[in-house]
Amino acid sequence: MKIGYARVSTEAQNINMQIEALKKEGCETIYYEKKPAFSSRPELENAIKSLRVGDTLFVWAFDRLGRNMLEVMHNVKTIHDKGANVYSIAQKMDTDTPAGKIMLFNFALFAKMEATLRKERQQAGIALAREGRKLGRRKGLMDETIKKAGLVKQMYLSEEPFYSVADIVRELQISPNTVYKCLKYAGVKLRCGLENI
Secondary structure: OEEEEEEEOOOOOOOHHHHHHHHHOOOOEEEEEEOOOOOOOHHHHHHHHHOOOOOEEEEOOHHHHOOOHHHHHHHHHHHHHOOOEEEEOOOOEEOOOHHHHHHHHHHHHHHHHHHHHHHHHHHHHHHHHHHOOOOOOOOOOOHHHHHHHHHHHHHHHOEOOEOOHHHHHHHHOOOHHHHHHHHHHOOOOOOOOOOOO
16 A cells, blocks of 8 residues: 655745645645644554554655654654655655665664764763853742753853753753743843744
8 A cells, every 4th residue: 555644844934835746646644734843643653553564655755754864764664664665755765676775775874873973962061061160049940940041051052062951851851832931031032023933
């Protein structure tokens, strides 16, 4: 069977283009959702669970399968372990072909590199934050938020390495709302435009 999965990050984004492309590929069942990058993806989980030996999961692009390269590779491996394959419409790549297998090998290398760089960025950010001054308490904030405000500020203002709100959420295991509270508490002016989280 051909199973389709589509995702956009916000309610405002149009998912129809992905769904139409999946239909043109002959997908018999299509799972879709509108979820921010940091959210859980129950429909992706359902799509993967529905796969049987010989099935193919069609996606618009491989980045639909995860928040980062590590997660993409984890999900591709899960799909392969079920005896199914993945096909990316945009990249015209089937993981069951020789070219697709070479691409997966390269993905695996990039995933390892990403994990190493992320760990280095995290350690560098924490070291920078520890060198900064401690911030005093303001009324209405929880102690935990106060403790993290200095670290969040240092990471957000860091240019090398650069941290987006999504990076801070991922590295510190806190919610985007907490990041914004910390930045407000620390008196940090947000970058122009909305953060891509």
